[in-house]
Amino acid sequence: MNTQFKKGILDLCVLSILADDDCYGYEIVSKIVSYIEISDGSIYPLLRRFKNEEYVTSYLQESIEGPPRKYYTLTQKGKETYEKLHHEWFQFQSSINQLIQNKEVI
Amino acid sequence: MNQQQYLEKLSIALTDIPPSDSLEILDEIKLHFNAARENHRTDESVSKALGSPEALAESILLEYELSHSKSEDTVFSKVKLYGRIITMGFKNIFLLPIFVSIGALVFSMYVTIYAFYFAGIMLIIAPVLNFIAPTLVNQGPLPIFALPIIGLIILYGIKKLHQYMSPLSHKLMQSLGKYIAMDYKKIVRKN
Numbered sequence: 001m002n003t004q005f006k007k008g009i010l011d012l013c014v015l016s017i018l019a020d021d022d023c024y025g026y027e028i029v030s031k032i033v034s035y036i037e038i039s040d041g042s043i044y045p046l047l048r049r050f051k052n053e054e055y056v057t058s059y060l061q062e063s064i065e066g067p068p069r070k071y072y073t074l075t076q077k078g079k080e081t082y083e084k085l086h087h088e089w090f091q092f093q094s095s096i097n098q099l100i101q102n103k104e105v106i
Numbered sequence: 107m108n109q110q111q112y113l114e115k116l117s118i119a120l121t122d123i124p125p126s127d128s129l130e131i132l133d134e135i136k137l138h139f140n141a142a143r144e145n146h147r148t149d150e151s152v153s154k155a156l157g158s159p160e161a162l163a164e165s166i167l168l169e170y171e172l173s174h175s176k177s178e179d180t181v182f183s184k185v186k187l188y189g190r191i192i193t194m195g196f197k198n199i200f201l202l203p204i205f206v207s208i209g210a211l212v213f214s215m216y217v218t219i220y221a222f223y224f225a226g227i228m229l230i231i232a233p234v235l236n237f238i239a240p241t242l243v244n245q246g247p248l249p250i251f252a253l254p255i256i257g258l259i260i261l262y263g264i265k266k267l268h269q270y271m272s273p274l275s276h277k278l279m280q281s282l283g284k285y286i287a288m289d290y291k292k293i294v295r296k297n
Binding site for chain 2: 024025026027029030033039040041042044045048049052065066067068069
């Protein structure tokens with residue numbers, strides 16, 4: 001998948017994953033990687049940025065399997081940003097689809 | 107590489123950010139490795155999937171710089187800021203001479219201000235200097251003790267000018283930056 005698309009869309013993907021449910025870092029990485037090819041490492045700087053921009057907060061939760069896990073959850077600002085990006089993506093997607101559907105693929 | 111090696115390399119690559127921040131990141135990556143191991147993945151495959159520790163550190167450093175440059179107000183950060191504005195100005199050839207001239211003007215004003223600071227200080231220590239090395243001091247028709255007083259007046263005046271200049275020049279550079287940014291959609295950030 002084109003690198004430029006990936007960078008822009010990653011925010012939307014992570015926000016969308018967190019919109020469903022609070023997740024810990026590894027969980028987010030696993031879910032995203034099943035859909036698009038990215039380096040696992042790119043998620044953590046993104047999560048830091050989300051924290052700085054107050055889209056998410058984190059909390060620790062005890063886990064039966066080992067050390068406590070760091071869960072991420074959307075803030076109100078994060079939810080609003082998600083909705084905005086979600087809307088923008090659909091508009092963008094439908095415009096592009098319209099454009100390419102009108103042409104014949106050689 | 108295994109978890110230990112990865113974390114060591116990452117830690118080294120993160121020396122430029124405060125320890126509290128780098129510890130936070132290292133902890134998080136440690137948790138990542140742990141969770142991966144619970145899912146029966148090898149450290150080797152996890153390291154590969156994460157990408158090189160240097161690359162990861164690079165994006166963390168970039169993120170750190172972006173989030174902290176807003177509050178920084180040191181001389182060096184201003185120099186970096188001016189440098190970036192002038193560099194971005196290079197992209198737009200029509201405006202290049204204007205930006206360089208303005209940059210040079212602001213720079214020379216600062217040089218002048220610091221020269222006056224120096225002169226003021228020298229005047230203040232003139233009596234002592236006169237005692238140690240009389241040939242260096244030329245008091246002219248003035249009594250030696252007038253020199254420090256003049257020095258103090260100069261320092262006071264130049265400090266006022268500096269205080270006045272600083273927000274002005276900052277605003278000037280900011281509006282220049284925004285002007286460039288209108289073309290390039292990013293205000294003084296790395297692309």
